[in-house]
Amino acid sequence: MISAPDVVAFTKEDDYEEEPYNEPALPEEYSVPLFPFATQGANPWSKLSGAKFSRDFILISEFSEQVGPQPLLTIPNDTKVFGTFDLNYFSLRIMSVDYQASFVGHPPGSAYPKLNFVEDSKVVLGDSKEGAFAYVHHLTLYDLEARGFVRPFCMAYISADQHKIMQQFQELSAEFSKASECLKTGNRKAFAGELEKKLKDLDYTRTVLHTETEIQKKANDRGFYSSQAIEKANELASVEKSIIEHQDLLKQIRSYPHRKLKGSDLCSGEMEHSRDQVNQASTTSNPDEPADTDLYTRRPAYTPKLIKAKPTKCFDKKLKTLEELCDTEYFTQTLAQLSHIEHMFRGDLCYLLTSHIDRALLKQQHITNFLFEDFVEVDDRVVEKQESIPSKPSQDRPPSRSLEECPIPKVLISVGSYKSSVESVLIKMEQELGDEEYKEVEVTESGSFDPQENLDYLDMDMKGSISSGESIEVLGTEKSTSVLSKSDSQSSLTVPLSPQVVRSKAVSHRTISEDSIEVLSTCPSEALIPDDFKASYPSAINEEESYADDNEGAIHFRASISPPELGEAEEGSLEDTPSQIDSSCCIGKESDGQLVPLSTPAHTEDSVVSIPPQRYRQDQEFHVDFAVENTNPSSRDNSCEGFPAYELDPSHLLASRDVSKTSLDNYSDSTSYMSSIASTSSDRALSSAHSASLSSERHKKRAGQNALKFIRQYPFAHPAIYSLLSGRTLVVLGEDEAIVRKLVTALSIFVPNYGRYAKPVKHWVSSPLHIMDFQKWKLIGLQRVASPANASTLHALGRYSRYTSILDLDNKTLRCPLYRGTLVPRLADHRTQIKRGSTYYLHVQSMLTQLCSKAFLYTFCHHLHLPPHDKEAEELLASRQASFLKLNLGLVNEDIRVVQYLAELLKLHYMQESPGTSRPMLRFDYVPSFLYKI
């Protein structure tokens, strides 16, 4: 049963939206009950209510053919995190909803076992008793020794906050897909290697058998064969057959569509890695088939073994660990990705969403946002995309209300966008949203069918129809061993790089059959769910028809998102299958009509409400907009082909957004951070975002605090900050490196960036400064040494004094130009009531954003820079600029210089062809400096 309602305060539900803000007395029914878990912590966020675990974590489980569902590891691997939470039980829960189309075996009409490259399934399930909600990502890995060659696994993001999972579904899905793809890529590689070994073994066996047969033939020349000889011949035949089968399997695994790999963008690191390998092996330009082959064929020499005719007892067999299945390297990367996910989703939902909106809005300010935001772009490609596709808000999952509030400068509406709006077709709109929207969706639904989408449906259809409770029990092939054995093969997982991620788990060995799904029913009472709560979800659900029987206990809803154009190639054979799954009809079937009102699309039978959160669509513009975004990348960009944009983009958004996570995070343990960095070293896309964002985040808070301290401590903070804002290099001179570094870090929040990359800040220099340094750096920490070497340092400083302001920490003096503006006093008020570093940081950010907008206005006002008539004198132009700055922007004295400097940066940034190549020039003024003392 869903326990969510009891923790839902009216923070953001639509039902409460109409409540006037200033209503003095709240009606009784709306009053928020006192926080029920107040005894556990002082504030509602300190402890996730009711849950047995202290914070969100990621669990990897396997449905072992020997022991049934078992937890393998958690991230973070800290018993404190999940506390008394029963991992075994929960593993059982989450594995039981796997319905994957792990269809391996002899399909009718096929001579050989067929591998099926199934898509992962993504479901959300909840368990109110445990207070746990989980995003569950099922995937199948291949194992030659496993039954049906498959090993079902799942990764689950477990949180006590249901809304968090719902709202972040897309992001979670995207991120977990990356991890999954990483695992699967490694697995394919390992599987191919395994197959090759096996083939060699078989080949060897065949040779041996053949020789033996020949010997026997020679030995008996009577013209008929002994039974022994016949047996040998049979054996030989079976080996032959086995060889053919394995060859076929190898071919299948190798022919895993490379396009899919390329398009997936899941683990670019891996892809690059594999491409590197390819390049090493051969320089063929054809990236497809040969590349893949190369990838799989490059193996160390292997000595073949004789294969016994009878397979070994399967109970004796030790199943491969996850690491063995996936190639250590890929496994490590996956773990890194998972801990990255864990970092990403730390914190309260509101916080995640707010910062999400923040980021999204910031992204739209693409002309000015580079100045003061440490905006970590994950990938250049994304940047390009960002530029080519007008920035759209639709990737964000914030409530649409807030999105509507934000002015969106460019809304692209394209008629062609309907083409790929399959996703929206599948979305059953919430009734609340009103008939109008509903209709609109319907229209889309009916109007947008074309063969292409049929395929998409097919894709889904296939997955859906095959999946069932039995899917775990896949038919074994001849080779597959059919007996389970007691094994704790998974307990030997070790990871060299990150000790914290791997968790050895003592497994309780239970025999679990498919019945286990029934076991899952926990909270049978449907009536506990208030109807209005259910209705409040804009649920877009595509349910599995065939699953209906089994889901008494745990109902899951498929994330009804099927990647457009995906699987066109591999599922071409199924083209004729009629596409049946229609969101409306499917829902109709699903709702058994007992207690659930028919109008409620959210299908909530028992303990699980799993509604893949869909984007709110409240107006058409929005909708269309969204659809465009999905079309463009796939049609235009080859590398994005095969996967819809949402799988690419939110992740990037998130990666950069991750910046803001940790400040809320009470657990930000540096070790896990470090290890994740270490382990992601090979994964550029991941680690760059990761490290930069996290470190900068950490610094933000501290920098804010130290900046605040600086402002309070030094009466001449204003001219110093003015120097930074106006692009005059500030040299912080001091003996103690730590102190200098600290102050430099603190002051760096005032330094405008040249471009999107690193701030022009040099924390510590001990050699004499050079003119190049002033061109490059705007804030420099300089070592003062008590030696003759100091003389040259100081001499250089004196020589270039016109380009610098010098803050002498040891003598507490500042030498810099006069400042008489009004901007900096507001920015850095030493009597400010702000106490916390992060608050101050935000204050600074908001002030600077305001400043940026002024600079933007000034830069892009046509008439200020270009005379309407050619004849107009330059003086007139200058005076117009001056009056604009003064009267329209309200700038006085030196503030003008700040805006002018920012304007120059904006111009340079806008004009530069490719980001990052701008050549910073050194601008300076011939103004007298003054010496300030405390």
Add this chain to the structure above:
Amino acid sequence: MPRGQTWGGKYKRRHRGIAQAAGGGRARAQLSLTGAWTRPDSAAARMLRWLIGGGREPPGLAEKSPLQTVGEEQTQNPYTELLVLKAHHDIVRFLVQLDNYRFASAGDDGLVVVWNAQTGEKLLELSGHTQKITAIITFPSLESCEEKNQLILTASADRTVIVWDSDTGRQVRRVSCFQSTVKCLIVLQRLDVWLSGGNDLCVWNRKLDLLCKTSHLSDTGISTLVEIPKNCVVAAVGKELIIFKLVAPTDGSPKWDILEVKRLLDHKDNILSLVNVSDLSFVTGSHVGELIIWDVLDWTVQAYERNFWDPSPQLDTQQEIKLCQKQNDISIHHFTCDEENVFAAVGRGLYVYNLQMKCVIACQKTAHDSNVLHIAKLPNRQLISCSEDGSVRIWELREKQQLAAEPVPTGFFNMWGFGRVNKQASQPVKKQQENATSCSLELIGDLIGHSSSVEMFLYFEDHGLVTCSADHLIILWKNGERESGLRSLKLFQKLEENGDLYLAV
């Protein structure tokens, strides 16, 4: 002179100025880091001393003190933006303008780099020389010629001359048959030939065929070459000036020939600089401070100013005008001229010699801390000088109002030159000098950027100033305001290109 001291002094002075300007409200200006160099003279007093010629100063101080400084507030200095260009690995010695927006730099690393003066972008890097480059010159293209592109000729200490295509960077031709290092190059565009001067003088055509050459002239070699009318060139070889006549092929003699016409032996020491002044005259300057203006047609001395810059130590009578004590300090490194004046870089000083009046009309005896290496006259009566002290200074030639009435008719140098002036006479003489310097060179700005000697600079009307230095750098100095305007212009152009610019209704 130790630079640190001077700079320290400057620094200190500035701070005093600041303290005065800031008034009592501010803390007393005393930056701790300047503590090392304190010198107790006031800038005002120094300025005064400089104005009256520094006569009464003790010799030791006189050397340092007259350096004029300009404060941090330089309202007339237009260069408020700079761009450091780095491509060379050794001293950058030469800059040559290719066209309106390009220039080439060459240095001791044997590299020639072509730059865009507007953006500071490195366009080409020409590498071919194995040793330092000793001369660089451009060979403008001829319309008639099939090779349209402008050529760059470079001579190097590796005894080669390479011809480059300035547009493609291609090495067009290479000559390596030289007996000695080519120290100077000159192009006679009229004849479409170029000359290389080393130990001998060779004449080449555009295709790099050796047309003719002189015999071995001297081991020191030709240091400078200047073209004068009547197909003649003047070569400075040590103390001598040699006039050569170039005989172009005629019907009678199909061969080129070069003849030595005359040797002029008037200089007492090595000739360091040789410049064409006008159509009528050229000027030479020597290591011991002799300035001779020659007639360009009959090669006679028009004016011979030597002793002003030759205060031999035993002549105590000239203590008052002690300009410099060392030989090096009076050597004439460079000339530049306009219609009226010859500007000479003499030691650390700058002198303006009026051709009409045949006298020095303005001087700045200690314009820099160290030798002035290159000077140039800008159209707007401004003079730019660069020096071994690493600075570039901008001067303005201003008329002294009160003294404009009576120019001295005869060169007063002569009056000084023969030691007739004794101590008693010194006072009126000085007056005379003051009268004579009817103009003054006012420092209006300085450009501090290089950390070592500034070898040369190049002035672009549209793009500012390019300086090259022994610190391996080239700095592009620009007018910040103008650049800002240009950027705005470009910005709106780009907006328009992108279709983001709409006309307000």
